Amino acid sequence: KSGFVSLVGRPNVGKSTLLNRMVGQKIAIMSDKAQTTRNKVQGILTTKSYQIVFIDTPGIHKPKHRLGDFMVKTAMSTFNEVDVVMFLVNVTEKRGPGDDFIIDKLKTVESPVFLVLNKIDQIHPDELLPIIEDYNSQMTFAEIVPISATEGNNVDRLLETVRSYL
Ligand code: GDP
Ligand code: MG
Numbered sequence: 001k002s003g004f005v006s007l008v009g010r011p012n013v014g015k016s017t018l019l020n021r022m023v024g025q026k027i028a029i030m031s032d033k034a035q036t037t038r039n040k041v042q043g044i045l046t047t048k049s050y051q052i053v054f055i056d057t058p059g060i061h062k063p064k065h066r067l068g069d070f071m072v073k074t075a076m077s078t079f080n081e082v083d084v085v086m087f088l089v090n091v092t093e094k095r096g097p098g099d100d101f102i103i104d105k106l107k108t109v110e111s112p113v114f115l116v117l118n119k120i121d122q123i124h125p126d127e128l129l130p131i132i133e134d135y136n137s138q139m140t141f142a143e144i145v146p147i148s149a150t151e152g153n154n155v156d157r158l159l160e161t162v163r164s165y166l
Helices: 015-029 066-079 097-106 125-136 155-163
Strands: 002-008 040-046 051-056 084-090 113-118 143-146
Touching: 002 015, 015 040, 015 051, 015 155, 051 155, 066 097, 084 097, 084 155, 113 125, 113 155, 125 143, 143 155
Parallel strands: 002 051, 002 084, 084 113, 113 143
Antiparallel strands: 040 051
8 A cells, every 4th residue: 555645734843853753764865856846755654565655745834925825725735635634733832823824724625634743752641631632622633643753652653543544
């Protein structure tokens, strides 16, 4: 089985760290030539039983110009074509306007959207439930997976869950 996953989230939530943890050094050998600006391949995870292609979707931020508006629309159409959209948030920071802008866009996405709560190594386990409830009050997610991208906590489970959607 193989499939496509988009990874979104505001800056510094840990997207690159998670991607590196999932696909390792394979990012370094990616060729730029085969990539379009619209769907830039960030990395490919290949195992014996499945393959996941991670797609970058630039432009998911509050647009300042009409061109930005176009980029958001372009990114949105990509979201409808992938198997899973991973929305990564940072549990050490309050949900902010940057998250809310993305959530607003994700509400219209047809593909399953995973809420991936990153940096759980930085909080007490008791703090997790209120954070989940807060995001849940904003939209319904197909899956909610708490992880630590730097420590590697639960990243295997995240990948197994993605696999079940391919
Ligand atoms: P991006 O902008 O979303 O790509 O975020 P990065 O992957 O560049 O990460 C931003 C910062 O958060 C870096 O300093 C990472 O080391 C740190 N970071 C990422 N994931 C974790 C995590 O699970 N726990 C902790 N404590 N720090 C993390
Ligand atoms: Mg990054």
